[in-house]
Amino acid sequence: MDKEMDKNRNGYVSETDTLGTVKIANDVVAMIAGLAATEVDGVSSMSGNITNEWMEKVGMKKQTKGVKVDILEGNVSVDLALTLEYGFNIPTTCNKVQEKVKSAIETMTGFAVSDVNIRIIGIKMQEGI
Numbered sequence: 001m002d003k004e005m006d007k008n009r010n011g012y013v014s015e016t017d018t019l020g021t022v023k024i025a026n027d028v029v030a031m032i033a034g035l036a037a038t039e040v041d042g043v044s045s046m047s048g049n050i051t052n053e054w055m056e057k058v059g060m061k062k063q064t065k066g067v068k069v070d071i072l073e074g075n076v077s078v079d080l081a082l083t084l085e086y087g088f089n090i091p092t093t094c095n096k097v098q099e100k101v102k103s104a105i106e107t108m109t110g111f112a113v114s115d116v117n118i119r120i121i122g123i124k125m126q127e128g129i
Helices: 026-038 050-057 090-109
Strands: 002-005 012-017 020-025 043-046 067-072 075-085 112-124
Touching (some): 020 026
């Protein structure tokens, strides 16, 4: 199968086979990454920039908050901004997130994941601490 960036529609990746073309939006890959990351024990939430935080407070949630995806020639690079829960080992938790995100994207899209970069932006304290 031939995978290439569709130049006519920004943010879509095309895959062509004998039956036709499949287009996957960058936001779909970002959503897969965000959902996979939040399934890991120790991850409290995804965190976006100040605009995303403000939009969420007024009732507009974006499922790709805290995720940036770059796709070039079928290779995916992911940047995540996470808030972790207090008491979890940061390097171990991040390694699990990287593995889970890489596996989810590769399984669901067929793209190769070149890197999963994580930025820890906060720690959520447990109630009573």
